[in-house]
Amino acid sequence: MKNPGVSNGVYLGVAVALINLIMYFVSPKFMLSTGSWFSFLLYILFMVKAGREEKSLLEGYASFGEILKPTMICYIIGSLIATVFSFVLINYIDPSLMDTMKDIQIEAMDKMAGFLGEDAMEEAKDTILENENIAGFGTFIMGWAFGLIIPGLIFALIISAILKNAKPEELA
Numbered sequence: 001m002k003n004p005g006v007s008n009g010v011y012l013g014v015a016v017a018l019i020n021l022i023m024y025f026v027s028p029k030f031m032l033s034t035g036s037w038f039s040f041l042l043y044i045l046f047m048v049k050a051g052r053e054e055k056s057l058l059e060g061y062a063s064f065g066e067i068l069k070p071t072m073i074c075y076i077i078g079s080l081i082a083t084v085f086s087f088v089l090i091n092y093i094d095p096s097l098m099d100t101m102k103d104i105q106i107e108a109m110d111k112m113a114g115f116l117g118e119d120a121m122e123e124a125k126d127t128i129l130e131n132e133n134i135a136g137f138g139t140f141i142m143g144w145a146f147g148l149i150i151p152g153l154i155f156a157l158i159i160s161a162i163l164k165n166a167k168p169e170e171l172a
Contacts, residue, residue, distance in 0.1 A: 004053035005073025012046035012074060013081020020085065028097055033104050039082070040151070043075060047155055050074040051163040061167040068160040075152040083144040087137065 016039045023031035023038070054070040055062040090097045 002053075002057070003070070003073070004050040004057070005070030006077060008046045008050035008053070008070070009074040009077025010081065012042060012078030013085075015042050015046070016078060016082040017085035020082070020089070024089065024094075028094070028100055029104065032097065032101055043078065043151070044155060044159070046078060047071040047074050047159050048163070051159050055163060055165075061165055062163070063166065064160050064164040067163050068156055071156040071159050072152065075156060076148060079144060079147055079152060083140055083147075087140045 019038060019042065020031055048071075050070040050073070051062075051067040054067055058066060090101070
């Protein structure tokens with residue numbers, strides 16, 4: 001039996017990796033700073049597709065839980081593939097992207113200058129500049145795990161709530 005969560009997750013991961021690769025060739029800084037917002041649209045589209053396919057396999061009726069499973073699986077697999085791609089890109093294909101990441105983080109710190117004290121700002125900048133492992137394996141895994149909880153689960157819950165519908169005999 002076809003698993004919509006797995007198949008759409010693989011397609012999602014490949015699509016996000018390709019979009020990131022295209023953005024990398026256009027502008028590495030754009031890819032690292034604001035390019036990820038384009039990926040969120042892909043996540044939502046493929047998660048909805050996975051939920052709809054599951055619903056179709058269940059003859060047009062699916063509970064919240066029945067849709068939650070493939071949408072979350074889709075997100076998990078897609079985000080894992082995208083995370084591995086980013087790790088390889090930043091650590092092996094173009095290690096200079098680590099310096100670009102640090103520059104982006106420092107620019108963000110400068111924009112928040114009014115919220116932080118001068119000492120805290122300088123300390124945070126020094127920490128960023130001294131961190132040699134900004135794109136280490138542990139950092140990517142922690143980011144991936146955190147991404148499962150915040151956007152992934154929230155997207156899956158919303159999509160499942162929208163797509164669910166009970167069988168007519170369950171309504172009586």
